[in-house]
Amino acid sequence: MTLHSSDLAIHARGLAKRFGAVQAVARIDLDLAPGEALGLLGTNGAGKSTTLAMLMGLRVPDAGQALVFGHPPGSPAARRWTGATPQARDLPDQVTPREILSYAAQRYGVPPAIDRLIADFGLGDLIDRRVAGFSGGQMRRVALALAFVGQPRLVFLDEPTSGLDSAAQDAFRVMARGYVAQGGALVLTSHHWDEIEAICSSIAVIDRGETVLAGRIDAIRARARITRLGFDLPPDLVPPLWLGARHDGARWQAETADSDTALRRMVAEALPFANLTLQPLELKDLIHHLRQEGTRP
Numbered sequence: 001m002t003l004h005s006s007d008l009a010i011h012a013r014g015l016a017k018r019f020g021a022v023q024a025v026a027r028i029d030l031d032l033a034p035g036e037a038l039g040l041l042g043t044n045g046a047g048k049s050t051t052l053a054m055l056m057g058l059r060v061p062d063a064g065q066a067l068v069f070g071h072p073p074g075s076p077a078a079r080r081w082t083g084a085t086p087q088a089r090d091l092p093d094q095v096t097p098r099e100i101l102s103y104a105a106q107r108y109g110v111p112p113a114i115d116r117l118i119a120d121f122g123l124g125d126l127i128d129r130r131v132a133g134f135s136g137g138q139m140r141r142v143a144l145a146l147a148f149v150g151q152p153r154l155v156f157l158d159e160p161t162s163g164l165d166s167a168a169q170d171a172f173r174v175m176a177r178g179y180v181a182q183g184g185a186l187v188l189t190s191h192h193w194d195e196i197e198a199i200c201s202s203i204a205v206i207d208r209g210e211t212v213l214a215g216r217i218d219a220i221r222a223r224a225r226i227t228r229l230g231f232d233l234p235p236d237l238v239p240p241l242w243l244g245a246r247h248d249g250a251r252w253q254a255e256t257a258d259s260d261t262a263l264r265r266m267v268a269e270a271l272p273f274a275n276l277t278l279q280p281l282e283l284k285d286l287i288h289h290l291r292q293e294g295t296r297p
């Protein structure tokens with residue numbers, strides 16, 4: 001089935017943005033369908049936040065164009081269906097989360113589902129306290145609730161869990177997966193690879209303002225088919241060179257595109273390995289591997 005650009009939550013082509021001498025974003029293309037979550041990855045300064053700002057209508061691109069459900073970013077029609085986490089400094093500090101959320105819901109023209117937001121974002125003890133004096137993690141919970149208060153069909157989350165404790169991070173993952181499973185579209189930037197992998201079906205890796213790797217995570221995995229072998233050896237024994245294994249301080253680790261052949265050869269050569277594990281490569285290592293190879297899925 002071919003989706004038209006107005007069916008897509010995001011359709012962006014050739015986005016570019018320069019700040020003085022810095023080409024923050026150059027030629028970014030993105031498509032995101034409802035019911036999909038996209039993880040934007042990249043080092044500090046790669047251009048992720050600038051890309052989000054253009055998709056939210058907060059920055060005007062120098063070149064290229066984007067549509068949000070077929071509407072220009074920042075237009076009333078696009079904003080109606082879009083949620084995003086505000087920066088903590090944007091929250092007035094003399095009001096309570098209940099007041100902020102109720103006001104924001106009113107702006108979206110939806111009933112404030114305060115009880116659901118309290119449950120989803122752990123706001124029980126906070127909901128009627130003034131936000132002045134909230135910790136970073138407590139502010140972040142309010143900001144996340146604000147992203148979802150308007151019953152959006154698309155949410156932009158820029159490093160949503162920074163400052164959250166691990167229980168709140170886990171709860172956020174469950175909530176985000178539920179949102180996407182019910183047809184929501186989500187764009188997430190994060191430096192937590194496991195968070196991206198837990199929530200997102202697709203990734204776009206941005207480097208110096210350009211997309212250097214993009215696609216569905218399962219397709220990227222299937223294409224690379226890299227497996228990590230972990231094993232122990234008796235002290236003073238090292239694996240054969242052909243395996244390319246390295247010791248990580250605890251165990252020997254080797255990456256292979258053909259684990260069957262590698263294992264047969266280890267057995268044939270009577271390598272006395274123990275506690276063998278076979279695991280798919282973590283997303284971070286997979287991307288590193290693909291980029292080193294210069295592969296473009």
Ligand SMILES: Nc1ncnc2c1ncn2[C@@H]1O[C@H](COP(=O)(O)OP(=O)(O)OP(=O)(O)O)[C@@H](O)[C@H]1O
Binds near residue numbers: 019024045
């Ligand atoms: N308002 C601005 N004025 C000048 N330069 C800017 C501005 N905003 C961003 N930049 C520059 O554009 C580049 C991309 O920044 P951006 O914030 O998009 O990166 P990022 O991938 O979100 O980084 P991080 O992971 O650190 O949040 C950086 O070199 C940054 O210094």
